[in-house]
Amino acid sequence: xxxxxxxxxxxxxxxxxxxxxxxxxxxxxxxxxxxxxxxxxxxxxxxxxxxxxxxxxxx
Numbered sequence: 001x002x003x004x005x006x007x008x009x010x011x012x013x014x015x016x017x018x019x020x021x022x023x024x025x026x027x028x029x030x031x032x033x034x035x036x037x038x039x040x041x042x043x044x045x046x047x048x049x050x051x052x053x054x055x056x057x058x059x
């Protein structure tokens with residue numbers, strides 16, 4: 001199930017007006033941004049935990 005489908009079901013936005021659909025679309029974009037930020041944070045934490053990276057910073 002796509003994130004948009006989940007969000008539409010969650011907000012019960014079947015047969016939405018354009019304004020309601022725009023709100024749902026904006027909420028989806030905000031969630032996508034949160035997912036991206038969480039993934040970036042995990043990637044950065046993994047990089048920092050990498051001993052080679054820590055050695056490079058120590059030089």
